[in-house]
Every structure is written in C-alpha cells, then in structure tokens.
Amino acid sequence: MGLYVLMRLISVVPVLLGVSILVFLLMHLAPGDVTSTLLGPMASPDARAAIRERLGLDLSLFTQYWTWLTLVLQGDLGVSWVHRHEVADLVLPKFFNTVILASAAALIAYLVGFFAGFVAASRAYSLSDRILMGVMLILGNTPLYWLGLILVFLFALTWRWLPATGMVSVVDGGGVLDVLRHLILPATASALPSAALVARVTRASYLEILNQNYIRAARSRGVPRGLILRKHALRNAAPAILTVGGMELGYLLGGVVFTEVIFAWPGAGNQLYSSIVGRDIPTVQGIVLLIALAFVLINLIVDVVNAYVDPRTRTALSGY
Amino acid sequence: MACEPNVDYGPILRVVGLKTYFHLRDGTLQAVDDVSFEVGTGKTLCIVGESGSGKSVTALSIMGLIDPPGRIEAGGIYHHGEDLLELQEDELEGRIRGNRIGMIFQDPMSSLNPSFTIGDQVAEGLVLHRGLTRNQARQETVDVLRLVGIPDAEARYDLYPHQFSGGMRQRAMIAAAIICEPDLLIADEPTTALDVTIQAQILRLLAELKDKLNSSLLMITHDLGVVASMADDVLVMNAGKIVESGTVEQMFDSPSHPYTQGLLNCVIDAETQRDGSFEVIPGVPLVPINPGRGCRFKDRCTRRFARCNREEPVLLPIERGHYAACHLCDSAT
Ligand SMILES: Nc1ncnc2c1ncn2[C@@H]1O[C@H](COP(=O)(O)OP(=O)(O)OP(=O)(O)O)[C@@H](O)[C@H]1O
Numbered sequence: 132m133g134l135y136v137l138m139r140l141i142s143v144v145p146v147l148l149g150v151s152i153l154v155f156l157l158m159h160l161a162p163g164d165v166t167s168t169l170l171g172p173m174a175s176p177d178a179r180a181a182i183r184e185r186l187g188l189d190l191s192l193f194t195q196y197w198t199w200l201t202l203v204l205q206g207d208l209g210v211s212w213v214h215r216h217e218v219a220d221l222v223l224p225k226f227f228n229t230v231i232l233a234s235a236a237a238l239i240a241y242l243v244g245f246f247a248g249f250v251a252a253s254r255a256y257s258l259s260d261r262i263l264m265g266v267m268l269i270l271g272n273t274p275l276y277w278l279g280l281i282l283v284f285l286f287a288l289t290w291r292w293l294p295a296t297g298m299v300s301v302v303d304g305g306g307v308l309d310v311l312r313h314l315i316l317p318a319t320a321s322a323l324p325s326a327a328l329v330a331r332v333t334r335a336s337y338l339e340i341l342n343q344n345y346i347r348a349a350r351s352r353g354v355p356r357g358l359i360l361r362k363h364a365l366r367n368a369a370p371a372i373l374t375v376g377g378m379e380l381g382y383l384l385g386g387v388v389f390t391e392v393i394f395a396w397p398g399a400g401n402q403l404y405s406s407i408v409g410r411d412i413p414t415v416q417g418i419v420l421l422i423a424l425a426f427v428l429i430n431l432i433v434d435v436v437n438a439y440v441d442p443r444t445r446t447a448l449s450g451y
Numbered sequence: 452m453a454c455e456p457n458v459d460y461g462p463i464l465r466v467v468g469l470k471t472y473f474h475l476r477d478g479t480l481q482a483v484d485d486v487s488f489e490v491g492t493g494k495t496l497c498i499v500g501e502s503g504s505g506k507s508v509t510a511l512s513i514m515g516l517i518d519p520p521g522r523i524e525a526g527g528i529y530h531h532g533e534d535l536l537e538l539q540e541d542e543l544e545g546r547i548r549g550n551r552i553g554m555i556f557q558d559p560m561s562s563l564n565p566s567f568t569i570g571d572q573v574a575e576g577l578v579l580h581r582g583l584t585r586n587q588a589r590q591e592t593v594d595v596l597r598l599v600g601i602p603d604a605e606a607r608y609d610l611y612p613h614q615f616s617g618g619m620r621q622r623a624m625i626a627a628a629i630i631c632e633p634d635l636l637i638a639d640e641p642t643t644a645l646d647v648t649i650q651a652q653i654l655r656l657l658a659e660l661k662d663k664l665n666s667s668l669l670m671i672t673h674d675l676g677v678v679a680s681m682a683d684d685v686l687v688m689n690a691g692k693i694v695e696s697g698t699v700e701q702m703f704d705s706p707s708h709p710y711t712q713g714l715l716n717c718v719i720d721a722e723t724q725r726d727g728s729f730e731v732i733p734g735v736p737l738v739p740i741n742p743g744r745g746c747r748f749k750d751r752c753t754r755r756f757a758r759c760n761r762e763e764p765v766l767l768p769i770e771r772g773h774y775a776a777c778h779l780c781d782s783a784t
C-alpha cells in the first residue's frame with residue numbers, strides 16, 4: 132500500500148506542472164497587464180516600463196516561468212505584485228476560509244445527494260423516484276449565480292433569516308455560530324449542483340448493484356429489503372459514490388469562486404477572481420497551485436480509501 | 452414410536468396453475484404459463500428444458516423473487532399446504548426464504564457478495580432466522596462449511612469470495628442455503644458454471660445433503676445425465692409450458708412428447724456419434740410473447756398435423772403419473 136501511495140504522489144508532480152504552465156500562459160496571453168492595476172489607466176508609458184522591468188515582465192516567458200518554478204520548488208510562492216505581501220501569507224488564510232465553505236458545501240451535497248439517491252433507488256421507477264430525481268435534475272442544472280441570487284433574495288432580503296454576505300457579522304462577529312449562520316446560504320448554493328450529481332450516481336450505482344446475482348442470493352436467504360439496501364448493496368455501491376464525492380469536493384474547492392464572489396466570502400476563490408482581474412500573476416499561480424494540489428490529493432485519498440474498502444484490492448495491495 | 456403424527460406424506464410443495472408473466476415493451480412474455488406440479492416429500496424433482504423455457508422463472512416464483520416487470524399473475528404455491536402467494540413480503544423473508552426453502556444458483560462466481568467474508572454470508576441464515584449473533588453462529592457455520600466439504604473451514608470462514616475457487620464457492624453457496632436445514636432445496640443449474648470434474652462432486656454433495664437433512668430437492672438442469680442419476684420425477688418445459696411430466700423411468704423408457712424425444716435424442720447422438728456432432732432439436736425455441744394459437748412446439752415439430760395449429764394441447768395422463776401435452780398422445784384424436 133505504501134508503494135502504491137508513493138507512486139501516486141509522484142504522478143501528482145507532472146499534473147501540477149502542467150496546470151501551472153497552462154495558467155501561466157493563459158495569464159500572459161490574455162490582454163492587459165498588471166501595470167494598469169498598479170498605476171491606473173492614465174499612467175505614462177515610461178512608468179509602465181519601469182514597473183515591467185522591476186517585475187521582470189520584460190524577460191522571456193520561459194525565463195519568467197523558470198524563475199517562478201525554481202522559487203516554488205524551494206517552497207517560495209513569491210510576492211504578490213498588487214498587495215506587496217508574500218503570496219503564501221496572503222493566500223493561505225483565504226484558502227482556509229475556502230476549505231471551510233467547500234467542506235460545508237460538500238457535507239450538504241453528500242447528505243442531500245446520498246439520501247435522495249438512496250430513496251430514489253429504493254423506490255426505483257416509482258412516481259416518488261421520478262419526482263425526486265426530476266427536482267434534483269432541475270436544481271443541479273440551475274446556474275449557480277442565479278440560484279445564489281434567488282437564495283439571497285428569499286432568505287436574506289425577503290424573510291431576513293440569514294445574512295447574505297461575508298463570513299462574520301461586523302458588529303458581533305466572531306464565534307463559530309456566527310460563521311455557521313453566514314455559511315448556510317453560500318454553502319447551500321454551491322452544494323446543490325454537486326448534490327444532484329451525487330444523487331444521480333448514488334441511484335445509478337445502487338440500481339446496478341441491486342441487479343447483481345449476489346443480491347438475489349442474499350434475498351433468497353431471507354435478508355430483508357432494508358438490510359439489503361443498508362448493508363449488502365451499500366458496500367458495493369460505495370466506491371462509485373465515494374469517487375464522485377471526492378471529485379465533487381475537489382470541484383467545490385475550485386468551483387466556489389462564483390459563490391465566494393456572490394456572497395462576498397473572504398476565500399481563495401474571491402481572491403483568485405480579483406487577482407485575475409488585476410493580472411497579479413504570482414497570486415493567481417499560487418492559488419491555482421493550491422487548489423490543484425488539494426484536488427489531486429483528495430482524489431488520491433479517495434482512491435486509497437476505495438482500494439481499502441474493496442477486499443479484492445485490499446488483499447492485492449497488502450503485498451506491496 | 453408406533454406412529455409419528457408429524458410425518459406428512461403429502462407433497463412438500465404443490466404448484467397449481469402458476470402464471471408468471473413479464474410485461475415488456477414488445478408485449479407480455481408468458482415466461483411461465485399455467486404450470487402445475489408437485490415435489491414429493493423426500494423426493495427429487497428435476498426440471499429440464501432448453502434455455503428460455505421458464506425453468507429459472509419457475510424457481511424464482513416459488514422463492515417470491517420475481518421483480519418488475521415480472522409478475523405472478525395467477526396460481527398457488529403451496530408449501531406444506533400454505534399458499535406462499537398469500538404471504539406478505541416480510542413473512543416470506545422471516546419464515547420461508549433461507550429458513551424453510553433454500554436456493555442455490557447457477558453462477559457461484561457472481562452469487563457471493565465480493566465485499567463480505569464467506570463466513571459472514573453463510574452464517575446469515577442463522578443470524579436472521581435463529582436470532583443468533585455472528586459470534587454465536589460462528590461455530591455452527593464452521594461445522595456446516597465442513598459438512599459441505601470445505602477443508603480448513605475454520606480459517607476459510609474469514610476469507611473473501613475472490614479467495615475461493617469456483618467449486619469452493621458453490622460449496623459455500625450450498626452451505627448458506629442449507630444452514631437452517633430447510634425442507635426444500637431449490638438448485639438452479641448448480642453445476643453448469645463448474646469444471647466437469649467438480650460437477651460430479653457437487654451433485655453427489657447435494658444428494659447426500661438432501662438425505663442427511665431429510666429434505667426434498669427441486670433441481671433445474673440442462674443435463675439429462677444428471678436427471679438420470681438424481682431424479683425421482685421429471686418435468687419437461689418448453690416455452691413456459693410443461694410438455695411432459697412423470698417419473699424418471701417413464702421419461703427415459705417411454706418419452707411421449709416429440710420435444711422430450713428430441714431432447715433424449717440429443718444425448719444419445721452425443722454419445723454415439725464420436726465425431727462430436729451434436730444434434731439438437733432443429734429450430735429456435737419459441738419466445739412466448741403473444742404466442743398465438745396452437746401448440747408452442749409446432750414450428751419445430753416433425754410430426755405436427757392440422758390440430759396442432761388450431762388448438763393448444765393440454766397436459767393429459769398417458770399412464771399413471773405420466774402426463775404429456777401433445778395431440779399425438781390424446782387418445783381422442
Ligand atoms: N427479468 C426478466 N425480464 C424479462 N424477461 C425475463 C426476465 N427473466 C426471465 N425472462 C424471460 O423469461 C423466459 C424464461 O426465462 P428463464 O430464465 O426461466 O429460462 P430458463 O429456462 O431458466 O433458461 P436457462 O436454461 O437459460 O437458464 C425467457 O424468455 C427470459 O427471457
């Protein structure tokens with residue numbers, strides 16, 4: 132098992148390299164540069180050139196990337212062009228906020244998605260199955276910003292139950308409860324598309340497993356239907372559900388950008404958005420690297436858990 | 452012990468007018484159509500017939516394991532006189548399945564859940580029907596694993612299905628089916644998926660267990676050799692109907708339905724023709740979706756006549772205990 136994990140960890144490196152090169156090129160190829168952010172649109176060409184020289188923007192793309200990469204390999208994400216902070220100091224606390232939001236969203240997505248999929252599968256092809264999956268389909272395909280605005284409109288503006296923006300209240304901010312209250316709307320909004328996907332995968336893998344011969348054999352031994360669903364089928368449906376769950380968590384980490392902007396959540400996504408707009412390349416690179424790293428690590432963890440859950444791979448891998 | 456009031460010499464299972472249909476998009480598939488038979492106490496009944504003739508659906512109907520789009524449309528399934536079709540699902544689960552009737556399936560490779568240990572699955576009956584904990588059930592389960600011929604049963608209890616060979620898995624399936632000592636054992640082609648050498652062992656095991664447990668056996672098979680060696684009574688099915696039934700001697704000595712004769716000829720040909728040519732009944736079996744009028748075998752029958760197109764033959768007695776559904780056997784013709 133150790134060797135397997137090590138191999139997987141090594142295979143992460145080219146993925147991260149590829150992602151960073153891609154983002155680097157996209158940022159440079161897109162029109163506009165950081166000088167407008169720093170100096171405003173009216174700055175003189177000389178002032179711009181001075182900045183460009185100071186930041187090394189006049190060097191070749193390769194040299195710029197290489198400089199960045201050698202620093203990163205030493206654990207240094209560089210300095211933000213806009214904020215004059217270390218990228219790491221700027222980004223890590225925000226990334227932590229993003230992890231809070233994404234985890235909450237994932238939790239909601241798993242609970243809602245799994246429960247909906249489970250109920251639908253246990254009543255497959257019935258009216259309640261159709262209605263449930265129909266609702267999930269609609270929720271899952273609603274654009275996030277629209278859904279977010281509807282939620283804000285209903286819960287924050289019309290009924291005034293929940294705060295619409297920020298992470299803590301300005302007046303009595305702080306405490307865990309306050310963060311939780313602020314979490315509900317953004318987490319729910321970003322959770323729904325993932326919940327729909329989890330529901331669909333849960334239902335589909337359940338139905339596939341329920342068709343297996345060993346399920347019929349278990350029923351022939353008198354195993355009640357509820358136990359079949361909760362025990363016999365769940366164990367075998369779990370890998371597919373876990374895999375999509377892991378992918379969705381990774382997706383949420385990157386995908387909460389929209390939500391963070393709409394709900395003014397002080398997370399890495401929000402920062403990513405403003406850094407892209409401001410052409411703050413080191414910050415963008417740092418955030419993307421973190422998100423990509425989290426994404427591949429989550430998938431690695433899911434794969435290891437799955438390999439462990441399945442006795443076939445568990446015994447095969449125990450030899451490593 | 453002059454008299455034993457509990458001994459019931461009637462049939463352990465009596466199926467009457469069973470109709471199991473599948474409601475498909477192309478129409479209604481009459482997988483089992485008006486089938487009646489009995490399994491005598493302590494007897495072995497073999498059901499034979501080509502692929503698709505409705506053997507498995509018959510077995511699954513008895514177990515109450517027909518799922519939509521399938522449905523039992525009519526009939527009665529009397530187990531010790533109690534109609535299983537009248538029972539609620541939870542009564543079937545709690546009292547009948549795995550407890551009074553055990554079932555063994557065709558493919559041992561896919562019939563065990565890959566995520567649970569062999570012991571876990573074999574012990575399940577004791578846990579569900581006797582209310583034992585897994586720990587309490589363990590010793591008894593190991594004994595049963597030993598009984599079905601699994602060597603080193605104590606250690607193998609904790610192994611997973613993928614660590615078992617096909618033959619061992621089928622032994623485990625048998626153990627799971629008999630652990631509550633059911634009085635009826637249903638085996639649906641239990642050896643088809645196994646090596647020839649192992650087939651004989653498994654069949655011998657089934658016969659031994661049946662005697663040891665004083666149970667009856669309903670065995671589905673393609674193999675007439677198996678029928679000859681194991682059956683007391685035989686049921687021949689074609690396209691959802693019983694075409695002939697009787698004792699094993701009657702079947703082999705005086706097969707009356709052209710379909711039965713065809714099946715027997717296959718075997719004789721396979722044995723006599725060393726060149727390996729294997730003559731099956733020519734033509735493809737009828738799939739009973741809207742089967743239309745007349746005999747369901749008429750299109751493949753070499754001896755059909757006008758009446759076969761008009762009228763569906765019914766099962767009529769030829770001699771005591773021997774029935775055939777063929778106009779040729781109808782003395783009124
Ligand atoms: N779940 C199902 N859905 C639709 N049709 C089915 C289903 N199960 C069985 N059938 C149909 O019912 C008919 C009888 O099938 P059955 O499995 O009983 O055949 P069989 O005699 O057991 O054949 P085999 O020797 O191949 O096992 C077949 O035409 C089959 O296609």
Ligand SMILES: [Mg+2]
Pocket residue numbers: 506507508639
């Ligand atoms: Mg079958």
